[in-house]
Amino acid sequence: MPIEKRWVVKPQGNPEAVAAMAAATGISPVLANLLVQRGIDTLEKAKKFFNPQLSDLHDPFLMKDMDKAVERLSEAVEQGEQIAVYGDYDCDGITATAMLYSYLEDLGAQVIYYIPDRDVEGYGLNRAALDFLKEQQVELIVTVDNGISALDEAVYAKELGIDLIITDHHQPRPQLPQACAVIDPHRQDCEYPFKALCGAGVAFKLICAMEGDLGGEEMIWHFGELAAIATMADVVELTGENRLIVQRGLECIAQGEQVGVHALIEAAGMSGRKLDSIDLAFGLAPRINAAGRLGQTDLAMELLLCDRQSQAMELAQQLNELNEQRKALVDHIYEEINAKIARHPEILQERVILLYGEGWHHGVIGIAAARLVEEYSKPCVLFSIEEDQARGSARSVEGYSIIAAISRCSSLLTRYGGHDQAAGMTVPVEHLREFIDQMLQDAREHFDLMPVDQLKIDAVVDAEQLNLKTVYGMQQLRPFGCGNEQP
Numbered sequence: 001m002p003i004e005k006r007w008v009v010k011p012q013g014n015p016e017a018v019a020a021m022a023a024a025t026g027i028s029p030v031l032a033n034l035l036v037q038r039g040i041d042t043l044e045k046a047k048k049f050f051n052p053q054l055s056d057l058h059d060p061f062l063m064k065d066m067d068k069a070v071e072r073l074s075e076a077v078e079q080g081e082q083i084a085v086y087g088d089y090d091c092d093g094i095t096a097t098a099m100l101y102s103y104l105e106d107l108g109a110q111v112i113y114y115i116p117d118r119d120v121e122g123y124g125l126n127r128a129a130l131d132f133l134k135e136q137q138v139e140l141i142v143t144v145d146n147g148i149s150a151l152d153e154a155v156y157a158k159e160l161g162i163d164l165i166i167t168d169h170h171q172p173r174p175q176l177p178q179a180c181a182v183i184d185p186h187r188q189d190c191e192y193p194f195k196a197l198c199g200a201g202v203a204f205k206l207i208c209a210m211e212g213d214l215g216g217e218e219m220i221w222h223f224g225e226l227a228a229i230a231t232m233a234d235v236v237e238l239t240g241e242n243r244l245i246v247q248r249g250l251e252c253i254a255q256g257e258q259v260g261v262h263a264l265i266e267a268a269g270m271s272g273r274k275l276d277s278i279d280l281a282f283g284l285a286p287r288i289n290a291a292g293r294l295g296q297t298d299l300a301m302e303l304l305l306c307d308r309q310s311q312a313m314e315l316a317q318q319l320n321e322l323n324e325q326r327k328a329l330v331d332h333i334y335e336e337i338n339a340k341i342a343r344h345p346e347i348l349q350e351r352v353i354l355l356y357g358e359g360w361h362h363g364v365i366g367i368a369a370a371r372l373v374e375e376y377s378k379p380c381v382l383f384s385i386e387e388d389q390a391r392g393s394a395r396s397v398e399g400y401s402i403i404a405a406i407s408r409c410s411s412l413l414t415r416y417g418g419h420d421q422a423a424g425m426t427v428p429v430e431h432l433r434e435f436i437d438q439m440l441q442d443a444r445e446h447f448d449l450m451p452v453d454q455l456k457i458d459a460v461v462d463a464e465q466l467n468l469k470t471v472y473g474m475q476q477l478r479p480f481g482c483g484n485e486q487p
Contacts, residue, residue: 089292145199238481399451
C-alpha cells in the first residue's frame with residue numbers, strides 16, 4: 001500500500017518584511033510571504049526577480065581558466081586543427097554538445113562531436129574513445145558536462161598528444177585533471193558568482209567568452225532554447241542566471257527559431273500554446289533523454305543540429321517513438337516489481353527498497369526507482385542483471401544521502417558515483433546479495449527512524465484568501481523549478 005508523504009510546513013516569512021513587501025509592491029500578503037520565504041526580502045530584490053535583465057548575467061571571464069580555454073580554442077580554430085566536442089548522453093550533455101558544436105562549425109572550425117555509448121562506455125572520458133579520436137586526427141578535445149573527475153584519462157590524452165579543455169559543472173575532486181583549462185564553477189579557486197549552472201550553462205558561458213559577448217545579450221538568442229531545456233532537465237536551482245536563461249529561452253521557443261526544438265514541440269503535441277518551464281522539464285527533456293537511455297544519442301543530435309523542417313519532423317517523430325518505448329520499458333519493470341511485492345510484502349518493511357531483475361533495461365531503471373520513491377516514500381535501489389554484472393540505479397528521499405550509504409558499503413562495488421538524491425553503481429552478481437544485506441544493515445545502524453519523502457507546504461492561508469486573485473498572483477513567480485518550486 002502506498003505510503004503518504006509527511007507534510008512539513010515551511011517557516012513563514014518575517015511578518016514585518018512581508019507587510020513591507022506587500023505595501024511597497026501592491027501584491028497580496030500571500031505572494032509577499034512566498035517572496036520573503038525565498039530570500040526575496042527587499043524591493044530591489046523583488047524588482048530583479050520579477051524583471052531580470054540580460055545585464056544581470058555575469059562576465060564569463062570571471063570563471064577560472066576561461067581565458068586559457070578561449071586562447072587555446074581560438075588558436076585551434078584559426079590553425080584549422082581537428083577539434084572534438086566530447087559530450088554526455090543525458091539531455092544536458094546532448095544539448096551542450098549541440099550548442100558548442102554548432103557554434104564552432106559556424107566559426108568555420110574543423111570540428112566533430114563524440115558522445116559515449118551509455119551501454120558500452122558509460123559516463124565520461126574513456127581510453128577507447130580517446131584512441132578513436134586520435135585516429136580521427138583530433139588535436140583538441142573540449143568536454144561538456146563531464147571531465148572534472150577524469151584524472152587518469154586526462155593523463156592518457158596527454159600521452160596521445162591530444163590537448164584537453166574541460167568544461168563541467170559537477171563537484172571536483174581535491175585534485176583537478178591535467179588540462180589546458182579546467183572550467184567548473186565549483187572549483188574552490190573559482191570566484192564566479194553563480195555556482196548552479198548546468199553543463200549546457202557552462203558551455204554557453206564558453207561560447208559567450210569566445211564571441212566576446214560578455215553579457216550574453218546576443219548569444220542567448222542563438223542558444224537560449226537549448227540552454228533553457230538543459231537547465232530544466234538537469235534540475236539545477238532555478239535562481240539567478242538560471243532563472244534568466246529559462247525565461248529568455250522560453251521567449252526564444254515562442255519565436256520558433258530552432259527548427260529541431262520546434263519540430264519536437266509539434267511531435268509532443270504541445271504546439272499552439274505558450275510553453276512554460278514545466279513543459280520543458282516534462283515534455284521536451286524526457287524525449288531528448290530517451291535517446292541517451294536507449295543508446296541513440298545521434299538521433300537527438302541530428303534533430304538539434306537540423307535546419308530542414310521536413311527532416312526535423314521525421315527525426316522528432318522518431319524521438320517521440322523512442323520515448324514511448326522508454327515508457328513501455330519502465331511500465332514492464334514496474335509491473336514485475338509490483339508482482340514481487342505482492343508475493344513478498346516484507347520487502348516494504350525494510351528501510352530501503354532493494355530489488356533486481358534480469359532483462360531490466362539499465363537505461364530506465366532509474367525512472368522506475370524514482371517512481372517507487374514517489375509511491376512508497378522510501379529510498380530505492382534497482383539492479384539490472386547483465387551476465388555476471390549487476391548495474392544499479394538509486395533514488396532517495398531528503399535526509400538520506402544515498403551516495404554516502406553506498407560509499408560505506410562500496411568494498412564490493414567495481415564502480416559507483418552520484419550525489420545525495422541519486423546514484424549509480426556496478427557490482428558483480430556473485431556479490432549482489434551481500435551488497436544488498438550490507439545496505440540494509442547500514443540503514444539500521446545509521447537511522448533509528450528513517451527519513452520519509454516530504455510534501456513541503458509553503459503557507460497555510462485563511463479561507464477568504466483562497467481566490468483567483470491569489471492564484472493568479474502566484475503565477476508571477478514563474479518559471480517554476482528547483483529552488484523556485486510551484487507553491
